[in-house]
Amino acid sequence: MTAALEVIRADRVLTVVRAPEIPDPVALAEALAGAGIRALELTFTTPGVLDCLRKVADSGRGVVGAGTVLTAEQAEAAIDNGARFLVTPGLRVRVAAVAVRRGIPVVMGAFTPSEVMQALDLGAAAVKIFPARTLGPGYLKDLHGPFPEVDLIPSGGVNAGNAAEFLAHGAAAVTAGTDVVAPADVAAGRWPEIAARAASFVRSMK
Numbered sequence: 001m002t003a004a005l006e007v008i009r010a011d012r013v014l015t016v017v018r019a020p021e022i023p024d025p026v027a028l029a030e031a032l033a034g035a036g037i038r039a040l041e042l043t044f045t046t047p048g049v050l051d052c053l054r055k056v057a058d059s060g061r062g063v064v065g066a067g068t069v070l071t072a073e074q075a076e077a078a079i080d081n082g083a084r085f086l087v088t089p090g091l092r093v094r095v096a097a098v099a100v101r102r103g104i105p106v107v108m109g110a111f112t113p114s115e116v117m118q119a120l121d122l123g124a125a126a127v128k129i130f131p132a133r134t135l136g137p138g139y140l141k142d143l144h145g146p147f148p149e150v151d152l153i154p155s156g157g158v159n160a161g162n163a164a165e166f167l168a169h170g171a172a173a174v175t176a177g178t179d180v181v182a183p184a185d186v187a188a189g190r191w192p193e194i195a196a197r198a199a200s201f202v203r204s205m206k
């Protein structure tokens, strides 16, 4: 099985799904993977996220991870239900400890250079720059300067209009959120529309 981070680096994109419900998470994973986005982050803000993680993991479709992981208990439960990577909105020592102990990569949220260094100290496999919309691609370039070897993954406000610029400025990958997986589309199970938006996003990265 290819490591989750290798897949994300290869595709240069993952999706974060923050929907009120995901009626068929396997169909969602298939729609995204078919468009070239194999990694999907399902967040703890979605009720029943553990069941969704389990369904995608068991299906063998896509590379599923858990997002908005705030507690050690959530981290353990996500991994127990098949999450192949964890994502946090910010620095979280106890989540990092679980990820390191269980050998699951954590993409730890950070915003400043000091936080990037703290995330690395905690064992982050990659660092999510959040919220990326606040300072945009130019800020990513500034951060990439002192951290050329660190996989920086901007999240929040990334879309088909700016993804290529984030990547050109040093992002290892970008996180596509509502631009690809609009909560209403996910909740309504509009998989063809989501596949089309994912394909359009991927085309924009070239």
Ligand SMILES: O=C[C@H](O)COP(=O)(O)O
Residues within 6 Å of the ligand: 016, 018, 155, 156, 157, 158, 175, 176, 177, 178, 179
């Ligand atoms: O947690 C979600 C991320 O912040 C995604 O934000 P976005 O929908 O603006 O891409």
